[in-house]
Amino acid sequence: DAEITQSPRHKITETGRQVTLACHQTWNHNNMFWYRQDLGHGLRLIHYSYGVHDTNKGEVSDGYSVSRSNTEDLPLTLESAASSQTSVYFCASSESLDSNTGELFFGEGSRLTVL
Amino acid sequence: GQNIDQPTEMTATEGAIVQINCTYQTSGFNGLFWYQQHAGEAPTFLSYNVLDGLEEKGRFSSFLSRSKGYSYLLLKELQMKDSASYLCAVMDSNYQLIWGAGTKLIIKP
Numbered sequence: 542d543a544e545i546t547q548s549p550r551h552k553i554t555e556t557g558r559q560v561t562l563a564c565h566q567t568w569n570h571n572n573m574f575w576y577r578q579d580l581g582h583g584l585r586l587i588h589y590s591y592g593v594h595d596t597n598k599g600e601v602s603d604g605y606s607v608s609r610s611n612t613e614d615l616p617l618t619l620e621s622a623a624s625s626q627t628s629v630y631f632c633a634s635s636e637s638l639d640s641n642t643g644e645l646f647f648g649e650g651s652r653l654t655v656l
Numbered sequence: 657g658q659n660i661d662q663p664t665e666m667t668a669t670e671g672a673i674v675q676i677n678c679t680y681q682t683s684g685f686n687g688l689f690w691y692q693q694h695a696g697e698a699p700t701f702l703s704y705n706v707l708d709g710l711e712e713k714g715r716f717s718s719f720l721s722r723s724k725g726y727s728y729l730l731l732k733e734l735q736m737k738d739s740a741s742y743l744c745a746v747m748d749s750n751y752q753l754i755w756g757a758g759t760k761l762i763i764k765p
Binding site for chain 1: 697755
């Protein structure tokens with residue numbers, strides 16, 4: 542069965558360290574997204590990609606970067622982790638942007654704590 | 657600015673019916689999605705509406721009125737497993753999803 546997996550599922554790091562969260566999907570979807578989810582907020586878009594070598598900034602992209610070298614992977618890097626980046630991060634992919642095939646398939650989430 | 661409003665929390669009784677409302681103000685409209693998210697888990701897709709009216713899927717139905725900027729998710733014959741957060745999201749004219757903060761639904765026996 543196709544799936545989307547994230548790693549690590551839990552990570553504790555220190556302020557200033559670089560952290561990379563991995564996301565791998567076997568749906569063969571062109572569209573991939575990174576969100577963060579915090580209490581009291583909706584999902585907030587960090588970065589997204591519509592295909593290989595395509596990356597775009599979302600509404601909360603400061604301090605984060607992504608790269609898309611193949612269809613399956615979209616790693617998210619925190620260049621210098623800050624306490625404000627403590628959150629749950631979700632990776633998602635979709636076949637299209639709208640209609641029923643615009644359904645997002647989410648990974649299990651990565652809980653990041655920055656001390 | 658773009659905004660999605662939904663109640664923070666609702667409580668209902670097992671076997672009953674509950675309606676979760678969502679109002680939105682966005683730059684354009686390319687569809688509205690509902691997702692279910694159990695505590696500690698990832699969101700999962702429930703429904704998609706792009707035209708006015710009601711879409712029914714088993715115990716769950718979703719309604720859309722584009723002129724009113726309004727949608728609701730109707731859950732019938734509530735079960736304990738329906739205890740979850742329900743997320744409303746609207747796709748704007750740039751095909752960006754704008755998310756509500758979610759409605760936590762508590763089901764009591």
